[in-house]
Amino acid sequence: MPKVLIIGAGGVGRVVAYKCAEYPEIFTEFMLASRTKSKCDEIASDIKADLGYDKITTAAVDAEDVPALTKLIKEYDPFMVIHVALPYQDLTIMDACLNAGVHYLDTANYEPKEEAKFEYSHQWAYHDRFKAAGLTAILGCGFDPGVTSIFTARAAAHFFDEIHYLDIVDANAGDHGKAFATNFNPEINIREITQPGKYYENGQWVEIPAFSIRKDLNYPDIGPKPSYVLYHEELESLVKHFPTLKRARFWMTFGDEYLTHLRVIQNIGMAGIEPVNHKGTQIIPLEFLKTVLPDPGGLGEGYSGETSIGCRIRGILDGKEQTYYIWNNCSHERAFQETRAQGVSYTTGVPAMTGAMMLIQGNWEGAGVFNVEQFNPDPFLDVLGKHGLEWHERVGVDLEL
Numbered sequence: 159m160p161k162v163l164i165i166g167a168g169g170v171g172r173v174v175a176y177k178c179a180e181y182p183e184i185f186t187e188f189m190l191a192s193r194t195k196s197k198c199d200e201i202a203s204d205i206k207a208d209l210g211y212d213k214i215t216t217a218a219v220d221a222e223d224v225p226a227l228t229k230l231i232k233e234y235d236p237f238m239v240i241h242v243a244l245p246y247q248d249l250t251i252m253d254a255c256l257n258a259g260v261h262y263l264d265t266a267n268y269e270p271k272e273e274a275k276f277e278y279s280h281q282w283a284y285h286d287r288f289k290a291a292g293l294t295a296i297l298g299c300g301f302d303p304g305v306t307s308i309f310t311a312r313a314a315a316h317f318f319d320e321i322h323y324l325d326i327v328d329a330n331a332g333d334h335g336k337a338f339a340t341n342f343n344p345e346i347n348i349r350e351i352t353q354p355g356k357y358y359e360n361g362q363w364v365e366i367p368a369f370s371i372r373k374d375l376n377y378p379d380i381g382p383k384p385s386y387v388l389y390h391e392e393l394e395s396l397v398k399h400f401p402t403l404k405r406a407r408f409w410m411t412f413g414d415e416y417l418t419h420l421r422v423i424q425n426i427g428m429a430g431i432e433p434v435n436h437k438g439t440q441i442i443p444l445e446f447l448k449t450v451l452p453d454p455g456g457l458g459e460g461y462s463g464e465t466s467i468g469c470r471i472r473g474i475l476d477g478k479e480q481t482y483y484i485w486n487n488c489s490h491e492r493a494f495q496e497t498r499a500q501g502v503s504y505t506t507g508v509p510a511m512t513g514a515m516m517l518i519q520g521n522w523e524g525a526g527v528f529n530v531e532q533f534n535p536d537p538f539l540d541v542l543g544k545h546g547l548e549w550h551e552r553v554g555v556d557l558e559l
């Protein structure tokens with residue numbers, strides 16, 4: 159079986175590495191490379207202790223250095239790169255994959271460091287180059303984007319003639335015992351949620367002040383949670399690929415305490431991404447904040463509760479209105495027992511490994527750059543439960559929206 163190269167050794171990289179090691183018949187050997195090699199070594203040593211898998215090579219690489227990364231890829235000669243470092247590195251890793259002639263998969267769309275702007279245009283612009291090279295680039299194969307996009311594809315393929323209203327609902331009802339912490343890279347997370355909210359309606363994007371639309375939604379096995387409309391990147395590709403959509407929104411739960419911390423962080427300027435002069439050194443406040451906040455990769459121990467992420471869809475089947483809800487609940491505790499990482503890293507890493515498996519086994523194929531909803535959802539969802547993310551669906555439900 160072909161080798162893979164995983165880039166990034168944070169919480170998500172840890173889960174991808176564990177999950178690959180759990181399927182040695184497919185991932186016979188792999189490399190884990192990141193900026194700090196000791197983090198890769200720690201993960202490799204945990205995997206050897208927990209699973210007895212010892213086919214991991216580790217390496218240090220700056221994924222923004224295209225020549226160095228190209229050299230590493232050519233030397234290791236993998237079938238594909240699974241990129242779970244940061245969204246800042248998407249384009250340089252895509253360049254290196256093209257140089258070395260290997261396939262590419264990521265979990266978050268490219269984001270320029272100097273501007274918190276989330277759009278696929280930068281990566282879609284690589285389509286012709288990947289196509290000409292006969293290579294596949296899979297964009298956004300985490301949970302959201304990722305599984306939520308694949309859930310939508312399943313709904314469109316099997317439950318509706320036309321999907322009209324899509325609400326992606328993302329709850330984290332976990333408790334990690336910290337006053338304030340983010341569940342994935344704090345810099346990326348805070349940039350994302352402090353943006354104005356945005357949703358799609360009747361062919362247009364409607365911009366709203368951040369956290370200005372709130373509703374208490376009921377989540378399976380969790381109950382009611384305050385949920386807010388915010389912009390999330392999969393909305394852009396979903397409205398493109400499912401043009402029957404009249405409205406598409408993304409909801410995420412936030413507790414009052416979390417929002418108070420966030421407001422203070424913003425009000426005192428700590429969410430800023432412009433450099434400031436501190437004692438003669440230029441620093442970016444948000445980067446400094448990341449240094450002092452808890453490491454999301456270390457939240458796993460003692461993290462209780464569950465996440466619940468899914469899609470609530472309304473549309474038409476055989477001329478009649480149809481409603482449909484598809485979701486996964488993931489326990490932080492079970493994720494930690496298996497991988498020593500918390501549920502948000504787990505729900506991102508499992509789909510990334512599963513997407514890689516789809517490409518290796520030929521279930522997903524095509525030359526060019528693709529969002530995951532463009533592939534057949536069935537083989538992916540057939541194995542997702544077995545890989546640790548069991549999902550459920552109901553038709554004819556009250557969507558609350």
Ligand code: NDP
Nearest residue numbers: 167168169170193194220221243266300301302303342343
């Ligand atoms: P972390 O911050 O925990 O880990 C990021 C890793 O990338 C670290 O090991 C870091 O190295 C490494 N890295 C950063 N810059 C470079 C570089 N220039 N070259 C090489 N390695 C680098 O993040 P997470 O694991 O929480 O998240 C990883 C990715 O997953 C992010 O892109 C995030 O947006 C995405 N994500 C996607 C979700 C989804 O559902 N689709 C949900 C959650 C996350 P070092 O340790 O040295 O800093």
